[in-house]
Amino acid sequence: MKSDNVVWHQTAVTRPDRNKLHGHESVIIWFTGLSGAGKSTLANALEARLHELRCATIVLDGDNVRHGLCGDLSFSHEDREENIRRIGEMSKLFIDAGVIPLTAFISPFRSDRRRVRELVAKGDFVEIYVRCGLETCEQRDVKGMYKKARRGEIKEFTGISSPYEEPEDAEIIVDTDTHTIEECVDHMMNELVRLNVFHGPLEERIASSL
Amino acid sequence: MKSDNVVWHQTAVTRPDRNKLHGHESVIIWFTGLSGAGKSTLANALEARLHELRCATIVLDGDNVRHGLCGDLSFSHEDREENIRRIGEMSKLFIDAGVIPLTAFISPFRSDRRRVRELVAKGDFVEIYVRCGLETCEQRDVKGMYKKARRGEIKEFTGISSPYEEPEDAEIIVDTDTHTIEECVDHMMNELVRLNVFHGPLEERIASSL
Numbered sequence: 001m002k003s004d005n006v007v008w009h010q011t012a013v014t015r016p017d018r019n020k021l022h023g024h025e026s027v028i029i030w031f032t033g034l035s036g037a038g039k040s041t042l043a044n045a046l047e048a049r050l051h052e053l054r055c056a057t058i059v060l061d062g063d064n065v066r067h068g069l070c071g072d073l074s075f076s077h078e079d080r081e082e083n084i085r086r087i088g089e090m091s092k093l094f095i096d097a098g099v100i101p102l103t104a105f106i107s108p109f110r111s112d113r114r115r116v117r118e119l120v121a122k123g124d125f126v127e128i129y130v131r132c133g134l135e136t137c138e139q140r141d142v143k144g145m146y147k148k149a150r151r152g153e154i155k156e157f158t159g160i161s162s163p164y165e166e167p168e169d170a171e172i173i174v175d176t177d178t179h180t181i182e183e184c185v186d187h188m189m190n191e192l193v194r195l196n197v198f199h200g201p202l203e204e205r206i207a208s209s210l
Numbered sequence: 211m212k213s214d215n216v217v218w219h220q221t222a223v224t225r226p227d228r229n230k231l232h233g234h235e236s237v238i239i240w241f242t243g244l245s246g247a248g249k250s251t252l253a254n255a256l257e258a259r260l261h262e263l264r265c266a267t268i269v270l271d272g273d274n275v276r277h278g279l280c281g282d283l284s285f286s287h288e289d290r291e292e293n294i295r296r297i298g299e300m301s302k303l304f305i306d307a308g309v310i311p312l313t314a315f316i317s318p319f320r321s322d323r324r325r326v327r328e329l330v331a332k333g334d335f336v337e338i339y340v341r342c343g344l345e346t347c348e349q350r351d352v353k354g355m356y357k358k359a360r361r362g363e364i365k366e367f368t369g370i371s372s373p374y375e376e377p378e379d380a381e382i383i384v385d386t387d388t389h390t391i392e393e394c395v396d397h398m399m400n401e402l403v404r405l406n407v408f409h410g411p412l413e414e415r416i417a418s419s420l
Binding site: 012013017018021022044047048051054056057058059060064065068069071072082086089090092093094096097098099119 | 222223227228231232254257258261264266267268269270274275278279281282292296299300302303304306307308309329
C-alpha cells in the first residue's frame with residue numbers, strides 16, 4: 001500500500017546554516033613549507049586553540065590521508081599531483097560541512113596549490129607559508145629524512161633534490177626559526193580575525209584573549 | 211637567529227574532544243537502496259532534524275562527490291568500487307572530525323558496503339536500508355532514469371540490468387512506499403537514540419520531542 005502523503009520534497013541544510021551553528025566561517029587553512037618547517041606542529045597547535053574556542057576543525061596530514069583516501073597513490077609526480085587534488089576536494093567538502101580543515105602537506109608546487117585555491121570561492125582558501133631555512137629544517141630532521149635524502153636514499157626530496165616553490169600570495173607567513181609556537185599561533189589567530197573568519201561573539205572572545 | 215624556546219611538541223585534539231564539543235558521537239550513516247527509493251531525500255530530512263538539534267552533519271551524495279573528489283572516475287565496475295572506497299575513507303575522516311556524514315548512494319553490492327563497515331570501529335557504521343519496491347521507484351522515476359534504462363540507454367542500471375543486493379545486517383530499515391518522510395525520520399531518530407549516538411543532554415531533548 002502506497003501512501004499519498006509521501007511528499008518527496010528536498011529540505012537542505014546549507015553551509016551558512018552550519019557556519020551559524022558553529023559561530024565561524026569555514027575556510028581551508030593550507031599550510032605549506034619544507035619538511036621539518038613545522039607545518040604539522042603548527043596545524044595541531046592552531047587547531048587546539050580553535051577547539052578551545054569551540055570551533056569545528058580537523059587536521060589533515062600524511063598520517064590520516066596517505067594510508068586512507070590516498071592509500072592507492074605512489075610518490076610519482078603524477079600521483080603527488082592527484083594526492084593534492086584529492087586533499088583539496090576533501091577540504092572543500094569540509095568547508096561545506098562548516099568545518100575548518102587545516103592541511104599540513106609540503107605541497108611544494110605553486111600550480112598544485114593554485115589549483116586548490118581555484119576550487120573554492122575567493123576568501124575560502126587561506127595559505128599559510130611556514131617559512132624556515134633549509135639549514136634549520138635539516139638540523140631538526142625529526143624523522144631522519146634529510147640524512148636519507150643527502151645519501152640519495154630518497155629520490156626527489158623537497159629542498160634537496162626537488163624544488164620548493166615559495167608562495168607568492170600567501171595570506172599568512174610564519175617564521176618558525178625565529179618564533180615560538182605560541183607566537184606563531186597568536187600571529188595566525190590575529191590574521192584569521194583580520195580575514196573575518198570568526199563571527200561577532202567569537203571574535204570578541206578572541207580579541208580579549210590575545 | 212634561532213630561538214631555543216621552540217619546543218616542537220605535538221598537541222592534538224582528539225575525536226572524543228570533538229564529540230564532547232558537539233554533544234554526540236560521530237557515526238557514518240550509510241543509506242543504501244534503489245534509485246528513487248528516497249535515499250537522498252531521507253538523508254537531507256534526517257540531516258535537517260539533526261541540525262535543528264545542533265548536531266554537526268554533512269550529506270554526501272552524487273551532487274557533491276561525483277564532480278569533485280571522484281570526478282576522475284567512470285561508471286565502470288572497477289571505478290564504482292573505487293568511488294565507494296573513497297566515500298568510505300572520506301566518511302571516516304568526517305567521523306574523526308566529530309561530524310556525522312550521511313551518505314546517499316545506491317551502493318548495490320554487499321562487498322562494497324562491508325568494506326566501508328570494516329574501515330571503522332564496531333558501531334561507527336550505521337547502515338540504513340531504504341526499502342522500496344522496484345515498481346514504486348520506477349513509477350516515481352524522478353530523473354527519467356528508469357525509462358532510459360528500460361530502453362537500454364543506460365547500461366548496468368541497478369534493479370533493471372544490474373543486481374541490487376539487499377542488506378542482511380542493516381542497523382535500520384525504513385520502508386518509503388508505506389511511510390511518510392516524517393515517519394521515517396522519527397523512526398531513524400529513535401534508532402539512533404537506541405544506538406547511543408547522542409550524549410545525555412541531547413538525548414533528553416530528543417526524547418521529549420519524539
